[in-house]
Amino acid sequence: MGQKNKPVPVIAIFDVGKTNKKLFLFDEQYQIVFERTARFTETVDEDGDPCENLESLRLSIFDSLREVFKKEEFEVKSINFTTYGASLVYLDKDGQPLGPLYNYLKPYPEELKRQFYAKYGGEEAFSNTTASPVLGSLNSGLQLYRMKHEKPELFKQIKYALHLPQYLSYLISGALYADLTSIGCHTALWNFKTQDYHEWVKAEGILDKLAPIATSDHVMPAAFPGNNYAVGIGFHDSSAALIPYLINFQEPFILLSTGTWCISLNPFNSTPLTVEELKNDCLCYLQFEGKPVKASRVFAGYEHEQQVKRIAAHFGGDVISYRNAVFDPGIIELLRKNGKRGQEPGPKPGSETIKESLFSKRNLSDYATDIIAYHQLMQDLVDQQCQATQRVLEGTKVKRIFVDGGFSKNAIFMNLLSAAFPELEVFAASMAQATAVGAALAIHKSWNTKPLPNDIIQLKFYSAAQHHY
Known part of the structure; x- marks a missing residue:
């Protein structure tokens, strides 16, 4: 039997x-x-x-x-x-x-x-x-x-x-x-x-x-x-997604959760919000242990989607193909030499509005190829992201940024972000269903006989000094 x-x-x-x-x-x-x-x-x-x-x-x-x-x-x-x-x-x-x-x-x-x-x-x-x-x-x-x-x-x-x-x-x-x-x-x-x-x-x-x-x-x-x-x-979803990271990493970190909104969450920053921060879309969440988490957000995923359509239409390219575009440090050097970086129309760092990227105001005829234009778009988005992340980073002992969601799979975004924060370790983090896992981990003791897992988040390190993969 x-x-x-x-x-x-x-x-x-x-x-x-x-x-x-x-x-x-x-x-x-x-x-x-x-x-x-x-x-x-x-x-x-x-x-x-x-x-x-x-x-x-x-x-x-x-x-x-x-x-x-x-x-x-x-x-x-x-x-x-x-x-x-x-x-x-x-x-x-x-x-x-x-x-x-x-x-x-x-x-x-x-x-x-x-x-x-x-x-x-x-x-x-x-x-x-x-x-x-x-x-x-x-x-x-x-x-x-x-x-x-x-x-x-x-x-x-x-x-x-x-x-x-x-x-x-x-x-x-x-x-x-x-x-x-x-x-x-x-x-x-x-x-x-x-x-x-x-x-x-x-x-x-x-x-x-x-x-x-x-x-x-x-x-x-x-x-x-x-x-x-x-x-x-039960849990609020943004707070649930933080739980696996809080359980796995003791060193101070920022989680940059990317999707339609890109939200920088700093669970190691409990300084009160300033009026200027509130105007720039900063807020506080309470994490699962009741401590405040300072957060800032930009509409970068949405902006990326709109601008990629504009690039594809102008150059006759395919919207999907840009997702896997290879990072080319030579193009970034070229854009910097040509002064096409941050000196043009649009918000200056620290200005009131960080809703739109600089790129929406750029003239696509200035770029020889769609890949060059795409590198420019990613540079503009990362510049905007840095302003937002810097707002919740200031005055804290954070050493690492974990990026999860859509942009964590974008090599150009990840390389530019690590170059923008040379003093920090920048990782692409991948984990299936972080929000659901967070809600499960919170009540681990109620159902699980095994110790808390320490290997459920896969990390890929991006170094500011690395240019080739």
């Missing part, structure tokens, strides 16, 4: 992005052993603005779990959640959602915004205290303020307002908690100076509607049927 294999102990992680909703199962070595992706059609709120279909999301989570529990080859030990931030679910006294999950891009009424900031100390001082640039609906606390003033009847019925990761956790555990990584992501709820909720939260009667704060490694027993497993309280 063949003996039945013992089921593999796993953790289930729901990773909910704006577009893709993913479920991963990780084994004790943090390898993905099962994966499922879903996409839902957005619905609209009462004003006709697009918003997440909360009911589809809820049903999808239950369906996915039932499917996983049927798989005899796995034994689910724990479940955790990571989702995009700045989104709240309002629950009534029976724990049912009230109203839609409003989109964080929903336009915010100007008059109400003016009234709020006038009442609580003015935009500059308030933003500074809460480490939250003025972002309208992206400041999720202001969504609650709006509800109170525009829909007082509905506001009265709210028993709890939960950020999205905590709502998903509540669906499985039945327990209501708040989490610092969600509260600390530009919500305008948290006073970074007193490390507590800002006074307006109490003054407006919102504090009573917020669940108690639990620590990031807190787990609860599940209320959802299945086997005996633990449930984490």
Whole structure:
């Protein structure tokens, strides 16, 4: 008689992005052993603005779990959640959602915004205290303020307002908690100076509607049927992506997370934000142990996409081919000699606007080939990136920059970045699903019998002195 294999102990992680909703199962070595992706059609709120279909999301989570529990080859030990931030679910006294999950891009009424900031100390001082640039609906606390003033009847019925990761956790555990990584992501709820909720939260009667704060490694027993497993309280995705790095590296570092936005996260910088930094898109997050993380961001991935289309159209090239363009130090030398670097129109270092790169204003006829133009684009983007990264680097003992995401695979970007920071070690870091792994690592003790792994991040070193690969 063949003996039945013992089921593999796993953790289930729901990773909910704006577009893709993913479920991963990780084994004790943090390898993905099962994966499922879903996409839902957005619905609209009462004003006709697009918003997440909360009911589809809820049903999808239950369906996915039932499917996983049927798989005899796995034994689910724990479940955790990571989702995009700045989104709240309002629950009534029976724990049912009230109203839609409003989109964080929903336009915010100007008059109400003016009234709020006038009442609580003015935009500059308030933003500074809460480490939250003025972002309208992206400041999720202001969504609650709006509800109170525009829909007082509905506001009265709210028993709890939960950020999205905590709502998903509540669906499985039945327990209501708040989490610092969600509260600390530009919500305008948290006073970074007193490390507590800002006074307006109490003054407006919102504090009573917020669940108690639990620590990031807190787990609860599940209320959802299945086997005996633990449930984490969930995470804000940018903060979850930092966890693998914080666990693996003790020396101070910056994580440059690249995608549509390129975000420089410095967990070793807790100096208060200045007015100038806030104007230049710097913010603070709270990381999973509750310490502030200073961050700055540029729209570089988006800008790269737009400008590559312009280069391809001008030279008759192929947009895809530039991704694998080889770094040519000779071209960079040439561009420097010809003075095409930073001396032209566009923002000077330290100026107010770092939204667009210099490249958008350059004349493509000045370049003999598309590859030369592409090197110029990357140099301009890296110059802009350096300004942003420098803002969170200053005054700290950081020795290393880890780059993950799209640009970490771009040899020109990586070489230029290491040349721009010759005193630092610059690495391209690759790791499958850092956000989901972060949410799993946070509750490691609840499900994993093995020690914390120290080899899940692959690094490639770029030296400023190296010119050939």
